[in-house]
Amino acid sequence: MQFGAQVLAVGGTRFRLWAPAARQAEVVLEPGGAHAMQVLADGWHEAVVPGAGAGSRYRYRLDGGTPVPDPASRYNPDDVHGASEVVDPAAYAWQDAGWRGRPWHEAVVYELHVGCFTPEGSFAAAAERLAELAALGVTAIQLMPLADTPGARNWGYDGVLMFAPEAGYGRPDDLRALVDRAHALGLMVFVDVVYNHFGPDGNYLHGYCPQFFNAAHQTPWGAAINYDGEHKAAVRAFFVANALYWVEEFHCDGLRLDAVHQIRDDSALAIVEEIAQALAQGPGRQRHVHLVLENERNQAQRLAPAGLATAQWNDDLHNAAHVLLTGETDGYYADYAQAPHELFARALAEGYAYQGQVSPHLGEPRGEPSGQLPPTAFVSFLQNHDQVGNRAMGERLDRLVGAQRLEALYACLLLAPHIPMLFMGEEFAASTPFLFFCDFEGELADAVRNGRRAEFKRFAVFADEAARARIPDPNAEATFAQSKLRWAERETTPHRERLALVGRLLALRHQHLVPRLAGAAQGGRSLGAGRFVRVAWPLANGARWELQANLQDAAVPAPLAVSEGGQPIYVSHAGTGMPPWSVRVSLHTP
Template sequence: MKHAHSMPFGAELLEGGGVRFRIWAPDVPEVVLERLHGGTWQPTSMQRGDGGWHEHVSAEAAAGDRYRYRMPDDLRVPDPASRFNPDDVHGPSEVIDPRAHEWTDDAWTGRPWKEAVIYEMHVGAFTPEGTLAAAAQRLPWLASLGITVIELMPLADFPGRRNWGYDGVLPFAPDASYGTPADLKAFVDAAHGLGLMVLIDVVYNHFGPEGNYLHAYCPQFFNPAHQTPWGAAINFDGAHSRTVQDFFVHNALYWVEEYRFDGLRMDAIHAIRDASTPPIVEEVCAALHHGPGRHRQVHVVLENDLNEAHRLERDEEGSPLAGTAQWNDDLHHAAHVLLTGEGDGYYADYAQRPLEQFGLALAQGFIYTGQPSAFRSGEPRGEPCDHLPLAAFVSFLQTHDQVGNRAQGDRIDALADPARLMAARACVLMSPHTPMLFMGEEYGASTPFQYFCDFGPELAAAVTAGRREEFGGFSAFAGDTAQMQIPDPNSEATFAASKLDESERVLPDHAEVLGQVRALLRLRQAELVPRFGAGTRIHQWSCEGDALRIVWQLDEAHGGDAGSPAFLHVLANLGTAEAEVAWPPGRVIHRMGAQASEVGGASLVLPPGGVCATLEEAQDA
């Protein structure tokens, strides 16, 4: 089957042949379409219509043609809705036939969210080749490991050959450094064939600092009444905002319909300035949940520092009204302080009782649900969340942010005791939360993930200086000499150092981590996911010295008395000394370093990093 998403802008192939070109530029009296034909650029004045639209239909144009727009001041710009920009963000766009790919996944309807185990991937750093085609070759291995969701860091065309993806300026064009639109469709198609969902990270809070020409010819795209760290905010609530809103709603639908993604991860929605009704986040979610892709299960994961539980509400049937889930930074921060002892910056909010806060996060999701945040000068943060399903929280021990925003990009594996780290990871992977691994975490990768980019010379120098000044307040980087040790974001060596080294997987220490992660994911799939559902909630939790006891009530027992609940008990020693605790009831489903006490066997001895999990069902009572 062939799939395409029709849009009111950009270059659209017509059924009878030819291409319709359309661009929005309300203040521009004339836009000239330049199309490359026979090695020369052929100019054609576009017809100006109502509402600031400029349009031209060319019977001769076809898929594969290069084109660009010329403004009255001779500025030549790519199509802001370009489906592909093979020569990077400053070059011309290419007409793409969205129906060229022959999909093989017609039977694919997605997977329930309770089955989600997310793997965050940066395409460029995931393999030595750094391409979608190379990444697709590794998908069978990830599926066999127990991963069910690939979450791709942003693909929108960015300046240069390497970038985290959050500096994209052409939201509809997959970056050419990773491959072609056909390569991306083949990646998603292959993933679906293996039972893997694929999410794409999208950035609707800003455009990158290089290659965004909208400021020059379409200032209506921005609202100077709202200022952000990137300048004037994207215009979601001012004059002319309806067209801007449509641009991003179409972008969300485009990825789901034309590329058959299983949903989005929406970056930093707390940084979107929007007083419209409904706000753009809710409008995008509604379009995805109720649009043409509704015959499939489509999910939306939010990043939201405000901990706004209302964006995760469910309807009477348990379906999301807006976001399916949210990245749970609270859990990460508490775990990081607990495992490393670090308490600088935003970790200060978690420095006093990290074990208790880690337990609270596992029990209810957010830690901050309206309490004052010391890091935010006492401002209250968050909303009550204990009524939400636990699967609404994407929980993790590291992400691209939490690794890459460190000066050297070092992973938590380089900072924490391996046994205690594995115990915390076991708590996350066995929890009813939606667990996420950052690429390489499955085997404790030692390669860093550093901040890298490839800007033009003037901007590159400013970014390098800014990166080093950012860490100037830390004692470890005081002075010019120490700051020079911080990797240069624009150096190709910084990017190369951030690539995974797959050969590590067979080394003893890494193989041990991999074996533990594999066992936990198999346990989750076989024993826990079938018991997760609407009835899953916290039953009780407590800190017993440095040991954490969590008991979740699962759905009704399988094979037990009708209406009898099942309970998942997890005990983990996250301290540095041996702990003795009461033995949990039920059938042991996971043990790591835990031993029965020699006295009567009624208690459990947990060494540092020791874990014991049991499943208590009616027949076990």
């Protein structure tokens, strides 16, 4: 890797820093003193220090200023403002030599936050829980962002040291051991990465390397990362190297790119596509490597087979499902208020619900036609970190709607040909909330706390200042503690019943649907009407998969519900009709 500290086979360490605005740079070892760095072409500075090796602590000093951590630090044991530590990535003894990943159509994704997944909140503790996920039918874990953030707790989207795994979770080799354990269990590992901004505290690049940003583009976080302006080559190389880093040095199986619609890039080859090419032409030549996007623009052109990304998070399906379950229509849910059942059926069948229609919430067209894409181009979910955590009180769906409604939607989710995703604890109807939390100090902490509460002022329930004051303080340690899963719940009612249902649905998925998904080349058709959802998808070898769901409080008579022929795969009820909130899934073969 051309950035950061590289342990040399002949001894010593090579340090490389890109800082075109600096006239002079030094690497300062702690202890060990300062070592001048040679000025190279195109803004690079380099020094080889014979006495430095794995475990050495260091910072960079630019033009005699205050020493700063390495922006490409592989580990910052004393948080983002402390010294970086030299890491030898080749020192770990991997046990997964035979691992080649898994094809995408086998994916059942489980999103988790390392700090809240277990009481200990560590890589090592998370590794101990993976066997239970594999036994349930999960085939991939997706780790919320790992890039080091300021303080002891954070969702991860405030990362400032993009190559340094969060020190609060353990050392880099603890993350490698987690991946090793996952692979031994047949689980893929994806990492959520944030390439649209740096966090507000601990990013020193603004001070000594302004070329890293392009003021011509503004984002919600200030000047955009410089993907398309002068000096863009080194900036783009930094993030391409980061994408490869998680896949190569940690053996991860792919990435989830956060909010690519917030990346400002007018280049002929967008940075997202360049990253996708680097993954495919690098580690992707030897094993399965997958790239998943979050993209509010619903750009079908970016998804396989025409595009380079494997899949996209399907917010449309979630939003329509949320409205039909809860009746909530605030904010972006207004786009689904008029016909949530029809939009849910369309999202099931074709991926995007909005394929160029005008979004009432945005007041402009949104999306592209997506019915030509395979159903596996969409990662669908009923809950995720955003949709739970961005609620004022972090309530999960089980706090908002009854079990019967949710069980019907889980059958739709887990037995549809999309790639399903569960948010940690969802599989056992966890009672714990997932709140927004961070660990800022001073004025920044005040701004985040007050801004968080101001966000909810437009909601009637929080119109009163006293009501808003009850919204948990994101910076309080108690807010983080409330968000940790309680694993003992899995053994009690109603949690064990939900766990059993999810296990049963996933077993049916793996037995009957997954073997036919690799040949599913395009989306399905919505055949239902009103609140009766009926969708059929073409699968491999002329097979057809059909889902019928009566998502309302009234029964549907048998003539509307019974499909011609086919092998019943899942029936939630007895009899020939469709009672309220019931689901029937069938497989039709030639």
